[in-house]
Amino acid sequence: MSLDRSDVEQIAHLARLQIDATDIDSYGQSLNSILGLVDQMQATNTDGVEPLAHPLDAVQRLRADVVTEPNQRDALQAVAPATEEGLFLVPKVIE
Amino acid sequence: MEWEVVIGLEIHVQLATKTKIFSGASTAFGAEPNTQACAVDLALPGTLPVFNENALRMAVMFGLAVNAEIGKRSVFERKNYFYPDLPKGYQTTQLAEPIVGPGYVDIETEEGVQRRVRLHHAHLEEDAGKSLHEDFHGMSGIDLNRAGTPLVEIVSEPDMRSSREAAAYARKIHAIVTTLGICDGNMAEGSMRCDCNVSVRPKGEEKLGTRTELKNINSFRFIERAIDTEVARQIDLIEDGGTVVQETRLYDPDKNETRSMRSKEEANDYRYFPCPDLLPVVIDDSYIEAIRKTLPELPDARRDRFMSEYNLSEYDAGVLSGYSAQADYYEQVVKLSGDAKLSANWVMGELAKYLNQNDTDIKQSPVSAEQLGGLLVRIKDNTISGNIAKKVFEIMWSKGGSADEIIEAEGLKQVTDTGAIEKIVDDVIASCTKQVDQYKAAEPEKRGKMIGFFMGQVMKATGGKANPGAVTGILKQKLDALCD
Numbered sequence: 001m002s003l004d005r006s007d008v009e010q011i012a013h014l015a016r017l018q019i020d021a022t023d024i025d026s027y028g029q030s031l032n033s034i035l036g037l038v039d040q041m042q043a044t045n046t047d048g049v050e051p052l053a054h055p056l057d058a059v060q061r062l063r064a065d066v067v068t069e070p071n072q073r074d075a076l077q078a079v080a081p082a083t084e085e086g087l088f089l090v091p092k093v094i095e
Numbered sequence: 096m097e098w099e100v101v102i103g104l105e106i107h108v109q110l111a112t113k114t115k116i117f118s119g120a121s122t123a124f125g126a127e128p129n130t131q132a133c134a135v136d137l138a139l140p141g142t143l144p145v146f147n148e149n150a151l152r153m154a155v156m157f158g159l160a161v162n163a164e165i166g167k168r169s170v171f172e173r174k175n176y177f178y179p180d181l182p183k184g185y186q187t188t189q190l191a192e193p194i195v196g197p198g199y200v201d202i203e204t205e206e207g208v209q210r211r212v213r214l215h216h217a218h219l220e221e222d223a224g225k226s227l228h229e230d231f232h233g234m235s236g237i238d239l240n241r242a243g244t245p246l247v248e249i250v251s252e253p254d255m256r257s258s259r260e261a262a263a264y265a266r267k268i269h270a271i272v273t274t275l276g277i278c279d280g281n282m283a284e285g286s287m288r289c290d291c292n293v294s295v296r297p298k299g300e301e302k303l304g305t306r307t308e309l310k311n312i313n314s315f316r317f318i319e320r321a322i323d324t325e326v327a328r329q330i331d332l333i334e335d336g337g338t339v340v341q342e343t344r345l346y347d348p349d350k351n352e353t354r355s356m357r358s359k360e361e362a363n364d365y366r367y368f369p370c371p372d373l374l375p376v377v378i379d380d381s382y383i384e385a386i387r388k389t390l391p392e393l394p395d396a397r398r399d400r401f402m403s404e405y406n407l408s409e410y411d412a413g414v415l416s417g418y419s420a421q422a423d424y425y426e427q428v429v430k431l432s433g434d435a436k437l438s439a440n441w442v443m444g445e446l447a448k449y450l451n452q453n454d455t456d457i458k459q460s461p462v463s464a465e466q467l468g469g470l471l472v473r474i475k476d477n478t479i480s481g482n483i484a485k486k487v488f489e490i491m492w493s494k495g496g497s498a499d500e501i502i503e504a505e506g507l508k509q510v511t512d513t514g515a516i517e518k519i520v521d522d523v524i525a526s527c528t529k530q531v532d533q534y535k536a537a538e539p540e541k542r543g544k545m546i547g548f549f550m551g552q553v554m555k556a557t558g559g560k561a562n563p564g565a566v567t568g569i570l571k572q573k574l575d576a577l578c579d
Contacts, residue, residue: 014175014364014366016177051191053170053192053369053375054170054369054371054374054375056374058374059374059375059376059377060146060373060374060375060376060377061145061146061374062145062146062147062148062151063119063145063146063147063148064148064149065112065113065114065147065148065149065150066113066114066119067113067114067119067120067121068114068119069114069118069119069120069121069131069133069135071130071131072133072134073127073129073130073132076129076132076133076134076137076139077129082234084231084236085128085236086127086128086129086130086238087128087129087227087231087236087237087238088129088179088236088237088239089231089232089234089235089236089237090179090234090235090237091234091235092228092233092234092235093178093179093226093228093235
């Protein structure tokens with residue numbers, strides 16, 4: 001599998017990354033070399049091997065359904081660039 | 096051409112846990128913005144999710160209630176997309192290994208169409224926050240109280256063939272989750288939301304047509320209307336030589352139309368992968384069986400019991416058992432009144448009418464089951480007639496009070512004193528000579544119907560308080576005596 005310029009632009013868009021047009025080729029090369037490694041791994045015969053969701057040989061711990069988090073809005077919003085009436089303000093997103 | 100409609104539903108059910116799926120923040124509805132959004136919900140760096148056992152238990156309950164295989168191992172994955180009400184930049188959800196595998200529910204429409212709807216699977220995931228687009232100086236406001244609220248997303252197979260079936264299926268899911276107590280079922284508050292996948296194909300065709308997805312419908316009525324509208328649009332489009340485009344559409348209830356949300360569709364690549372912050376969830380048979388023992392009586396079983404225990408028709412039993420709060424209310428009324436059929440008529444009739452007109456959930460009904468039961472007792476013992484009871488009910492609804500208090504205060508007690516009724520009947524017969532002559536001239540078998548007129552006169556004279564049974568008897572006796 002090999003990526004062309006439009007693939008790189010699409011990936012950047014999905015990740016909301018702004019990239020210079022002059023850098024697209026070099027990003028493409030870097031990504032392609034990663035995909036080359038993936039191709040190499042995919043060539044390995046994995047018949048009968050279960051997909052691995054997690055490398056640790058452990059299972060999820062569970063939490064009791066009890067409220068443990070008090071209201072810390074003031075502290076948590078202290079780092080927000082803009083708030084009003086308790087809301088976080090962000091650039092308008094509606095289309 | 097004859098068209099067949101094919102519908103599959105994705106229903107999101109908010110689980111009634113006290114806390115979020117991955118944090119200890121409260122999920123209570125209606126709190127001040129962002130007062131129930133902790134560092135985990137805000138995705139601050141260094142925070143890690145810890146899975147809520149109650150959310151797992153509720154999902155398993157649902158799976159057992161819909162005859163599904165329970166995933167003894169389930170895995171959380173990340174669904175990646177960017178939106179300001181999703182602070183992590185991904186939704187934690189399940190894809191390849193969900194908690195609930197294939198199952199089914201049986202539905203019946205009002206027209207009596209029965210169908211088994213297969214469930215593809217149901218999975219656990221987290222809800223997003225809310226974006227408020229009122230004008231904050233050209234910005235949007237974000238409330239993350241809802242972020243991280245546990246959801247079960249229930250995905251059906253495309254097994255429904257009409258909007259009625261889709262609504263009946265949604266009602267059945269609603270009945271199941273409210274009976275299980277895993278969801279409050281409040282659709283107006285968004286506790287249950289529905290996406291409908293709709294396509295059409297020529298009747299007899301096996302291949303599915305191109306589908307569109309109608310997003311975020313939050314009432315049973317809108318499910319029907321949105322699907323009907325979309326089906327008409329697709330058929331018109333195809334018959335005019337066009338083709339249906341696979342896309343997400345939004346239903347506008349005010350204009351009764353669906354419209355494209357295509358612009359959001361362009362980057363529909365979620366790049367799922369297993370969440371490295373959460374380990375596989377593993378449960379065993381004993382965990383599942385312990386939950387199975389806690390299951391309450393489910394809607395289908397309750398309907399069957401209502402039919403056998405209370406002798407109700409399948410339709411009545413289905414309606415009453417269709418919502419657990421209503422079924423509970425009904426059973427309490429039966430207990431107090433001792434009359435299953437009368438109770439059914441009142442709960443599905445007068446009470447339902449007032450609840451609908453006032454857009455009130457039965458849980459918030461101003462007339463309690465005790466009050467209604469007390470009212471029916473007074474119909475049964477002939478203190479009041481059915482018609483007067485409606486008047487009492489109206490006062491009960493608007494002003495409160497027990498049936499006995501209202502009957503007393505309003506002087507509505509039925510006149511059962513035969514002497515008093517006879518006197519009124521005599522007056523009516525004396526003043527309605529024309530109708531009496533007609534009665535006398537009529538064939539005997541037609542006279543029964545004509546009594547209705549005199550009955551009306553007597554009721555008018557007594558303000559509806561005369562006992563209808565006693566009036567009929569006396570009227571018949573006195574009128575027939577005139578005919579001899």
